[in-house]
Amino acid sequence: xxxxxxxxxxxxxxxxxxxxxxxxxxxxxxxxxxxxxxxxxxxxxxxxxxxxxxxxxxxxxxxxxxxxxxxxxxxxxxxxxxxxxxxxxxxxxxxxxxxxxxxxxxxxxxxxxxxxxxxxxxxxxxxxxxxxxxxxxxxxxxxxxxxxxxxxxxxxxxxxxxxxxxxxxxxxxxxxxxxxxxxxxxxxxxxxxxxxxxxxxxxxxxxxxxxxxxxxxxxxxxxxxxxxxxxxxxxxxxxxxxxxxxxxxxxxxxxxxxxxxxxxxxxxxxx
Amino acid sequence: xxxxxxxxxxxxxxxxxxxxxxxxxxxxxxxxxxxxxxxxxxxxxxxxxxxxxxxxxxxxxxxxxxxxxxxxxxxxxxxxxxxxxxxxxxxxxxxxxxxxxxxxxxxxxxxxxxxxxxxxxxxxxxxxxxxxxxxxxxxxxxxxxxxxxxxxxxxxxxxxxxxxxxxxxxxxxxxxxxxxxxxxxxxxxxxxxxxxxxxxxxxxxxxxxxxxxxxxxxxxxxxxxxxxxxxxxxxxxxxxxxxxxxxxxxxxxxxxxxxxxxxxxxxxxxxxxxxxxxxxxxxxxxxxxxxxxxxxxxxxxxxxxxxx
Numbered sequence: 001x002x003x004x005x006x007x008x009x010x011x012x013x014x015x016x017x018x019x020x021x022x023x024x025x026x027x028x029x030x031x032x033x034x035x036x037x038x039x040x041x042x043x044x045x046x047x048x049x050x051x052x053x054x055x056x057x058x059x060x061x062x063x064x065x066x067x068x069x070x071x072x073x074x075x076x077x078x079x080x081x082x083x084x085x086x087x088x089x090x091x092x093x094x095x096x097x098x099x100x101x102x103x104x105x106x107x108x109x110x111x112x113x114x115x116x117x118x119x120x121x122x123x124x125x126x127x128x129x130x131x132x133x134x135x136x137x138x139x140x141x142x143x144x145x146x147x148x149x150x151x152x153x154x155x156x157x158x159x160x161x162x163x164x165x166x167x168x169x170x171x172x173x174x175x176x177x178x179x180x181x182x183x184x185x186x187x188x189x190x191x192x193x194x195x196x197x198x199x200x201x202x203x204x205x206x207x208x209x210x211x212x213x214x215x216x217x218x219x220x221x222x223x224x225x226x227x228x229x230x231x232x233x234x235x236x237x238x239x240x241x242x243x244x245x246x247x248x249x250x251x252x253x254x255x256x257x258x259x260x261x262x263x264x265x266x267x268x269x270x271x
Numbered sequence: 272x273x274x275x276x277x278x279x280x281x282x283x284x285x286x287x288x289x290x291x292x293x294x295x296x297x298x299x300x301x302x303x304x305x306x307x308x309x310x311x312x313x314x315x316x317x318x319x320x321x322x323x324x325x326x327x328x329x330x331x332x333x334x335x336x337x338x339x340x341x342x343x344x345x346x347x348x349x350x351x352x353x354x355x356x357x358x359x360x361x362x363x364x365x366x367x368x369x370x371x372x373x374x375x376x377x378x379x380x381x382x383x384x385x386x387x388x389x390x391x392x393x394x395x396x397x398x399x400x401x402x403x404x405x406x407x408x409x410x411x412x413x414x415x416x417x418x419x420x421x422x423x424x425x426x427x428x429x430x431x432x433x434x435x436x437x438x439x440x441x442x443x444x445x446x447x448x449x450x451x452x453x454x455x456x457x458x459x460x461x462x463x464x465x466x467x468x469x470x471x472x473x474x475x476x477x478x479x480x481x482x483x484x485x486x487x488x489x490x491x492x493x494x495x496x497x498x499x500x501x502x503x504x505x506x507x508x509x510x511x512x513x514x515x516x517x518x519x520x521x522x523x524x525x526x527x528x529x530x531x532x533x534x535x536x537x538x539x540x541x542x543x544x545x546x547x548x549x550x551x552x553x554x555x556x557x558x559x560x561x562x563x564x565x566x567x568x569x570x571x572x573x574x575x576x577x578x579x
């Protein structure tokens with residue numbers, strides 16, 4: 001396939017203020033190919049989450065897309081009317097947020113939350129939805145008979161996996177993950193990302209992965225973009241970003257992580 | 272570990288449980304460790320492993336169900352108000368969330384002036400101003416700019432520095448830092464860790480550094496304690512534990528740390544769900560026997576597969 005799945009072209013987003021506007025995203029362009037994992041890294045406030053929201057047009061005022069295009073298989077997301085947009089969200093672009101495990105409705109059984117999505121988008125009956133739910137839960141290593149439980153009966157990592165299962169239940173073309181594992185500890189984080197990686201190989205969806213943890217990103221992503229103050233300052237393959245960073249900011253970002261093995265990056269105080 | 276008299280603060284086989292059987296949760300089971308002046312002890316473990324329970328026990332927010340807390344070699348009695356006040360002065364905490372741990376209605380100057388007035392009563396007038404200036408300079412903030420600001424005007428890293436200055440204003444000897452950098456941006460984390468390192472060295476503070484990020488533990492600590500399910504499973508010199516982990520849980524924890532050298536597609540990098548479950552199950556079994564790997568490196572005996 002020659003055309004990439006997702007193309008972001010010269011995207012510029014402002015937050016409108018009383019007197020001045022704040023430019024959160026400044027002329028950013030990148031592509032995500034079919035089945036590829038693309039990572040966006042940067043500090044808080046650099047605009048990476050704003051891009052994530054803009055892709056499924058979930059951004060709210062005062063955010064305003066000034067210019068640019070977001071093309072999914074050649075179709076401009078910014079031109080969709082509300083009905084098309086409803087159809088487009090979740091079915092084509094699914095999102096997993098940082099606090100996704102808290103986005104489950106606490107008073108509904110997990111089963112009902114799956115049914116909600118499946119009925120709205122695919123008109124499934126209760127029985128069909130139950131079957132699909134069991135299938136999806138199995139994919140994320142949760143026993144299907146637990147679909148009758150409420151969210152508080154699951155651990156944080158399990159809840160995050162349930163949200164991922166709901167996201168994948170409509171076979172989206174691309175999953176946008178905004179810091180999906182930041183609130184979890186390392187072992188659970190590894191288990192979840194490994195599972196997503198396997199599912200990606202099986203079903204062939206693309207992933208736009210957003211985090212500030214560069215080490216994790218290099219492990220997980222094929223290509224990485226580094227953002228600084230709204231601009232995409234470097235874009236390269238994961239190996240290059242790790243082995244041969246070009247931009248000064250990328251180098252600085254690497255230097256700010258103490259590494260587990262080998263010498264600490266900054267001068268260590270003699271004890 | 273070493274002889275108990277040199278330690279500022281020691282936990283001696285402390286246990287803490289919540290609830291009653293059959294719903295009892297043993298958040299800390301026979302936990303012992305020591306804090307020494309000028310040294311950092313890192314307490315590492317996943318969520319729910321009992322790290323924060325330990326911090327609260329040290330802060331005397333919880334009373335232990337069993338075991339005792341020794342401060343400078345003596346148990347802390349609850350009936351001696353003066354001793355208790357001295358204890359509370361000496362042991363100070365830095366919280367995870369810099370955005371909610373300062374009073375939004377007061378200036379930074381006030382945040383530091385109050386502890387100085389309360390705990391260092393011999394300071395008068397100008398001396399207090401001088402002390403505030405010195406504290407802020409010490410944590411690398413400019414007193415002329417920062418002192419009159421309110422917390423909302425500062426960044427997360429700056430607020431965490433104010434928190435550190437506040438513990439020093441009280442005259443702390445022991446600082447308990449519960450994930451002090453996990454809510455900060457990556458680029459300012461090292462700055463705060465370096466500052467803690469400096470404080471420890473210059474002011475001979477004992478630091479209990481609680482984290483789930485084992486890489487930063489190596490950066491600030493000399494000793495490390497790995498906790499799982501309320502038990503300390505492995506402890507000792509930080510380099511020895513990280514370079515030569517012996518307990519299966521420590522190995523699991525270390526293997527899950529993001530390592531840019533190893534891609535997820537690499538079969539060696541794969542964690543098997545069944546193995547992870549097995550390690551968790553075995554590590555959660557209470558064990559009394561301790562095995563010494565080295566002079567300063569110990570593990571708790573692992574339950575045998577059949578017995579568990």
